[in-house]
Amino acid sequence: MTQENPVVVIGAGPVGLAAAAELAEYGLPVLVLERGAGAGAAVGEWGHVRLFSMWRDLVDPAAEKLLAATGWRRPADGGHPTGREWIDSYLAPLAEALGDRARFGAEVTGVSRRGRDRVVDAGRGEQPFTVRVRTAAGEERILARAVVDASGTWGSPNPLGGDGLPALGEEAAAGRISYRVPDLADPAVRARYAGRTTAIAGRGHSALTALVALARLAEEEPRTRAVWVLRRGDVGDAFGGGAADQLAARGALGQRARAAVEAGHIEVVTGFRTAEVRERGGRIVLVDAEGRALDPVDEVVALTGFRPDLSPLSEIRLGLDAVLQAPVELAPLIDPNVHSCGTVYPHGFRELSHPEEGFFLAGMKSYGRAPTFLALTGYEQVRSIAAHLAGDTEAAARLELTLPETGVCGGSGLFDEPEAASEGGCCEAPTGPAL
Structure with a gap:
């Protein structure tokens, strides 16, 4: 596989741009593809909402280094920005600092291996990824040495229907x-x-x-x-x-x-x-x-949560948990039905890996249908992934993450029974824009 091919990052949200900054710090070629018109396009759709996290937890360390070289000034750590302020004061400048490594108006419609559908074994790992992209000028194919899908779940909200399907009449209304x-x-x-x-x-x-x-x-x-x-x-x-x-x-x-x-x-x-x-x-x-x-x-x-859109990944060999649609090694750490009170366990490239070597889900999309996610988690994910792709095994394995606790313990899945609230449970973190 040609090492000159870039690592393709799907999505120019907070985690996708952080992935690009982490990869760039290692000197790896990287290309961010975003279907929206600018950085943080999904964040802009909830730009009026104020985040729970303070600025101290919303800036990726590698991104800060990249921005510092441009004269960027970090906002005061104690402030709570809105989504729009997050874009204006951090995400947009970061995309600008990445320059032509970030492309907008580029929608990824499919990912595969060159000349191999998901069934073919022969020579699979020797072939680069092919990323199919749709732009205003037409379709194109980009070869990649690895792919990090940080496209999030914002575009796939859960339906109103209580059984996971749209309620009868929901689409008509x-x-x-x-x-x-x-x-x-x-x-x-x-x-x-x-x-x-x-x-x-x-x-x-x-x-x-x-x-x-x-x-x-x-x-x-x-x-x-x-x-x-x-x-x-x-x-x-x-x-x-x-x-x-x-x-x-x-x-x-x-x-x-x-x-x-x-x-x-x-x-x-x-x-x-x-x-x-x-x-x-x-x-x-x-x-x-x-x-x-x-x-x-x-x-x-x-406002019943979100789910990942996996349709562009139909030709990729994914290892997903049958319940959460999260990577199988990550799912037990984040399952809201069973995990214990406390912070989210640190995790990195190992827990985010799939049978398709070199492919990773990161950010909110890595959590599948689980409702717990903070920006800090995503930044730690992509730091580990970037180190792994760069061959820095020590840094890739070193996982350090401390998340603020909610002070809330929920039931262990028996959510119709009030008494279940005292039986084990899980600590909840914000969903959607509440990062």
């Missing part, structure tokens, strides 16, 4: 269902929710963020109502660890959401898994599998 935290500072978006009733489905930090925003809107527009729809049998630890959370902003969010519920701005519905979406008189009615119907609402915001 798409005009009234959003899968993103609404930006109520946008006049057009505010008009969609002000003075109306909105159902929020989900229990993660994105759902709490939306609930707090709608509660604030209700104070300004009294007819505004929010209905919090939970699949679990009770609210349980959904409000988070409060003062025990080592990410103070994350703990404060849960406390504000609790206060909004106690103030009567939010109606809570528990034990409800949506099976059908019906339109009635211009409004939406959610119905569960037992035929239980909620009162009509005007809008629905489904």
